[in-house]
Amino acid sequence: SLPHKLIHKSARPRLTTGHTVLVTGAAGFVGTHVSLALKRRGDGVLGLDNFNHYYDPALKRARQKLLEKAGVYIVDADINDKDLLQQLFDAVLFTHVMHLAAQAGVRYAMQNPGSYIHSNIAGFVNLLEVAKSTNPQPAIIWASSSSVYGLNSKVPFSEKDRTDQPASLYAATKKASEEIAHTYNHIYGLSITGLRFFTVYGPWGRPDMAYFFFTRDILKGKTIAIYESPDKGSVARDFTYIDDIVKGCLGALDTAKKSTGSGGKKKGPAQLRIFNLGNTSPVPVSKLVSLLEKNLKVKAKKKVMPLPRNGDVEFTHANISLAARELGYKPTTDLEAGLKKFVRWYLGFYLGSKKSS
Ligand code: NAD
Numbered sequence: 001s002l003p004h005k006l007i008h009k010s011a012r013p014r015l016t017t018g019h020t021v022l023v024t025g026a027a028g029f030v031g032t033h034v035s036l037a038l039k040r041r042g043d044g045v046l047g048l049d050n051f052n053h054y055y056d057p058a059l060k061r062a063r064q065k066l067l068e069k070a071g072v073y074i075v076d077a078d079i080n081d082k083d084l085l086q087q088l089f090d091a092v093l094f095t096h097v098m099h100l101a102a103q104a105g106v107r108y109a110m111q112n113p114g115s116y117i118h119s120n121i122a123g124f125v126n127l128l129e130v131a132k133s134t135n136p137q138p139a140i141i142w143a144s145s146s147s148v149y150g151l152n153s154k155v156p157f158s159e160k161d162r163t164d165q166p167a168s169l170y171a172a173t174k175k176a177s178e179e180i181a182h183t184y185n186h187i188y189g190l191s192i193t194g195l196r197f198f199t200v201y202g203p204w205g206r207p208d209m210a211y212f213f214f215t216r217d218i219l220k221g222k223t224i225a226i227y228e229s230p231d232k233g234s235v236a237r238d239f240t241y242i243d244d245i246v247k248g249c250l251g252a253l254d255t256a257k258k259s260t261g262s263g264g265k266k267k268g269p270a271q272l273r274i275f276n277l278g279n280t281s282p283v284p285v286s287k288l289v290s291l292l293e294k295n296l297k298v299k300a301k302k303k304v305m306p307l308p309r310n311g312d313v314e315f316t317h318a319n320i321s322l323a324a325r326e327l328g329y330k331p332t333t334d335l336e337a338g339l340k341k342f343v344r345w346y347l348g349f350y351l352g353s354k355k356s357s
Pocket of ligand 1 (some may be wrong): 024025026027028029031048049050051052060077078079099100101103104105118119123143144145146196197198199200201206
């Protein structure tokens with residue numbers, strides 16, 4: 001049974017104007033930061049996460065500790081558990097759902113395709129099913145991904161660009177989640193906002209991402225692989241600092257209109273929005289490595305390799321003018337400043353050299 005006392009304490013807004021937000025994937029990288037930011041400004045926050053072992057569960061538990069200190073409780077559950085979700089929605093009147101639970105990572109999809117279908121498609125539908133039958137319906141804000149642009153060669157990527165050539169199963173499930181969102185918006189009047197994040201990095205980040213495992217491997221003296229495309233040189237990414245992403249998420253939440261449907265009855269057109277949240281400044285991976293070397297004060301052992309067909313795209317670059325206009329989104333941290341903060345956290349967390357924050 002659910003620990004109702006903890007749940008209500010966590011979900012109660014401190015300010016009367018505050019929102020009550022269910023954050024799925026709260027023990028994840030982005031979920032942790034978003035939950036902290038919401039709590040800090042006085043919103044009620046309840047987390048949910050299944051603490052899966054896709055990457056180091058100890059890191060997820062450490063983030064959970066951080067959240068508990070801030071007064072955010074995480075329910076240990078899978079978004080596919082419909083009965084449990086129903087119980088939560090019966091117990092707490094959520095004004096918003098910040099849906100960040102997903103199977104992330106493009107390469108792992110080749111080993112475990114089922115987990116992408118389970119979390120990114122079936123789990124998303126399950127959540128929308130419960131949300132659409134709740135009265136009043138919460139507004140849904142969820143993480144899509146820049147990967148939906150796939151093999152699109154037109155840069156920078158704008159929301160209206162083609163998304164019909166996903167390069168990985170991960171990208172295909174994110175693209176599918178956008179189609180599913182349209183359907184639930186159309187039929188049930190759910191207010192839904194999709195955020196296409198571009199390579200998010202920062203403290204408490206994900207160990208499966210290049211900036212993170214490069215840091216680990218450089219410190220261990222292990223050789224790192226830098227991929228190059230035959231025609232474009234070093235692979236480049238529009239690295240976006242976590243605090244900028246959090247501001248974009250809060251902007252999306254604050255501008256989300258109330259749903260028009262209630263209890264599953266359609267009452268008119270509701271909001272369906274999709275935004276890029278990137279940094280508009282792609283950086284080659286070779287430059288990422290030299291910035292890490294500088295911060296770590298260690299020379300990396302490198303080998304340059306041709307980009308394999310494992311789901312990665314060669315280049316990402318966000319056009320963010322829509323998010324700037326509608327959400328007031330304005331990234332302010334460049335890769336050099338952001339990596340400095342990441343490295344300081346990494347050294348503190350793993351090597352205990354300084355206070356990690
Ligand atoms: P993350 O893996 O750190 O966080 C996801 C969390 O969801 C994890 O803690 C995991 O345990 C949980 N989870 C997964 N499946 C679940 C399920 N079925 N039920 C309950 N919990 C489940 O990833 P992140 O980097 O924080 O990403 C957050 C969201 O943003 C994801 O949707 C991801 O696809 C998307 N995204 C991230 C990036 C990035 O660069 N970090 C880029 C584009 C999109």
